[in-house]
Structures are given as structure tokens and as C-alpha cells.
Amino acid sequence: MRLANNPALLAISAGICWGTSGLVMRFLGAYGFEAVEIATLRLLIAAGVVSTLALRHAKGMRIPVRQLPWLAMMGAGCLFLYSLCYVRAVEEISLSLTAVLIYTSPAMVMLLSAAFFQEPLTRPKLLALTLTFCGCSLAAGLFPATLHYSWRGIGFALLAALLYALYAVLAKQRAQQCDALTITAWSMVFGAVAALLIVDIPHGLSLVRASPGSLIWIVIIGLLNTALPYLLYTRAVSLGEASQAAMMASVEPIVATLLGMAVFHEVPGIWAWLGIFLVISGLRISVAHSARVSKKEG
Incomplete structure (x- = not known):
């Protein structure tokens, strides 16, 4: 099946692209860019590129006026406010705890999708979700580790997870009426x-x-880490179940871990390797379940 029509591969590809963003952010941070500035730059580049693609498309960017408030909510709320909440969470609590709390979003997507789209809560989904969440926890270093807790930081991280989940649900809903x-x-x-x-x-x-050399990394984070993955992810949720797409995109922390090994010579411990194994196991279950659903529908 072609990538463009395979929601599982689209979501995994989006997760891979997002997984490289931490590497690019490190380079941009070395130039002195703050997190809010990075978030703005990546959205500006992505907006320019994706809008150009849309204008070259047969339908252009024409859309019913009644859809604009929903798209404003997805953009200003789910995309930008998500970035701000993520940054504030990292300021209050550890990066590892933030990452784990963010990856409660597949569970939120699963519950929201069951409520709004009547997507079934099957045993394979729940098993894949459990494996993926546990794997992300281990890969992020949540256990065993001494973490700094802050209820405000935890609140920001959970709000970011909710906004991430809402994007998937709203994208699925809007895709029923728009390209x-x-x-x-x-x-x-x-x-x-x-x-x-x-x-x-x-x-x-x-x-x-x-630092003119920073422009290279700005373009990369705008194209590879923002425009492309959101195009892939939105396409994935428009073709298949939003809950499945959210779980499959959870390959992101594994990609980040492997890049840390390759570029910064960071050696994961046994817990991180176990986490990688659990995430991959969860992804395999998700892909197999998605294939069975597609076969039945076909």
C-alpha cells in the first residue's frame, strides 16, 4: 500500500520527523534562540511552505467561513499553545517527566475518539497503549530516576498533552468536510x-x-520537524482512526534516543533499551490491528 494512503505508515513517519526535532533544537539553542522563538520560527516556515503547497493545489486554500474558527483553535490553540505549555512544563519539572506526561495524549485521543467518533476500545488498542506508555516512561528516564515534581509543571504538561490530543480529534473532524x-x-x-x-x-x-548559519537549522526545523510531520499526521487521522495514529506517532522518543546515541554519543542504560523494546512491541500491535481493521473494511 502506498505511503500516501496508509495511515499507519503516515503516523509513524510523522513520529520519526518529530523525533529529530530535539537534535535541531539543541543546535538552535546553542545559537542563543529561546524556546518561544524556536516555536515561532518553525511555525512561520511551516506556514509559508504548507500554504504555498495548498495554493498550488486544485482547491487552493478555499474553505467555508464557518470552518475558520475551528482552524484558528487548531492553530493558535493546539499548535502554538501546545508549544508554550511544553516549554513552561520543562521550566518547572524535568524533561523526562514532561515527555512521559505528554505521552498520555494517546490515551486522551483514544477516549475522545470513542466519544466523538465511536472508535472501539479494543483489547489490542489497550495493550498497545500500555506497552507504548511504559516504554516511553523508561526511554525518557522516568524510572529509575530522582525527579523534581511541581504541580504547576505537571499541569502544564498535561494541558500540552490534551492540546496535542485535541489536534488529532479536531483534524479528524475537520477532515470529514475539508481537504x-x-x-x-x-x-x-x-x-x-x-x-x-x-x-x-x-x-x-x-x-x-x-549567526547566518542558524538559517539552515531554522529551515530544517520548519520543514522536516513541523510542516512535513503535521501534513503526514493530519493525513493519517483523516484516513484512519485518530487513536491509532496517536499511538503510532509515539515512535518519536525512540528516534530521539537513537539520534542522541549517533550524534552526541549518549549511551542508553538497560531501562532505556527495555523502553525501546516496549514501544516497538506496542507499535507492532498497533500496525497489525490497523491492518486487520483495514482488511475488514476493504
Whole structure:
């Protein structure tokens, strides 16, 4: 089955693209960019690229006016506000705990999808969800580790997870009435506009002027880590079950771990390797279940 029509491969590909973003953020952070500035730059680049693609499409960016409030919610809320909540969570609690709390989102997507789209809560789904969450916890270093807890930080992380889940559900809902490319383009535009309202633009421009080499990483994070994965993910939820797509995109922390090994020579411990194994096992169950569902529907 072609990638463009296979929701499982689309979601996994999106997760792989997102998994490389931590590497790019490290390089941009070394240039002095703050997290909010990085979030703004990635949305600006992505909005420009995806909007250009949409305008070249036969349908362009034409969309019923009644859809715009929903797309504004997806862009300004689910995309940009998610980034802000993620940053605030990392400021309050450890990165590993934040990552684990973010990956409660597949469970949220599963429950929301069951409520709104009547997607069944099957045993393979629940098993895959359990394996994936436990694997993400181990790969992120949640156990065994001494973590700093803050109820405010935990709240920000859970809010970010909810916003991530809402994007999947809203994208699935909008895709029933609009083209996936158009949905992604408008979401990116609204997200970029929201980001520009609060970011320190002069400071960001001064960093670009001082370090022109940073432009390469800005383009990469905008294209590879934002535009492409959101296009793939939106397409995945429009073709298949939102809960399945959310679980399959959880390959992201595994990709980040492997990149850390390859680029920064970070050697995972036995718990991290166990986490990788559990996530892969959960993904295999998800893919097999998705294939069985597609075969029955076909």
C-alpha cells in the first residue's frame, strides 16, 4: 500500500520527523534562540511552505467561513499553545517527566475518539497503549530516576498533552468536510499569527543576523520537524482512526534516543533499551490491528 494512503505508515513517519526535532533544537539553542522563538520560527516556515503547497493545489486554500474558527483553535490553540505549555512544563519539572506526561495524549485521543467518533476500545488498542506508555516512561528516564515534581509543571504538561490530543480529534473532524492539506495550511497560519503576537521579534532577528548559519537549522526545523510531520499526521487521522495514529506517532522518543546515541554519543542504560523494546512491541500491535481493521473494511 502506498505511503500516501496508509495511515499507519503516515503516523509513524510523522513520529520519526518529530523525533529529530530535539537534535535541531539543541543546535538552535546553542545559537542563543529561546524556546518561544524556536516555536515561532518553525511555525512561520511551516506556514509559508504548507500554504504555498495548498495554493498550488486544485482547491487552493478555499474553505467555508464557518470552518475558520475551528482552524484558528487548531492553530493558535493546539499548535502554538501546545508549544508554550511544553516549554513552561520543562521550566518547572524535568524533561523526562514532561515527555512521559505528554505521552498520555494517546490515551486522551483514544477516549475522545470513542466519544466523538465511536472508535472501539479494543483489547489490542489497550495493550498497545500500555506497552507504548511504559516504554516511553523508561526511554525518557522516568524510572529509575530522582525527579523534581511541581504541580504547576505537571499541569502544564498535561494541558500540552490534551492540546496535542485535541489536534488529532479536531483534524479528524475537520477532515470529514475539508481537504487535509487545506486544514494543515490554515492551522499553521493561525499558529504563526498567534506566535508573532507574543514573541520578541527584534531579539530573534538580531540572532539571525549575528549567526547566518542558524538559517539552515531554522529551515530544517520548519520543514522536516513541523510542516512535513503535521501534513503526514493530519493525513493519517483523516484516513484512519485518530487513536491509532496517536499511538503510532509515539515512535518519536525512540528516534530521539537513537539520534542522541549517533550524534552526541549518549549511551542508553538497560531501562532505556527495555523502553525501546516496549514501544516497538506496542507499535507492532498497533500496525497489525490497523491492518486487520483495514482488511475488514476493504
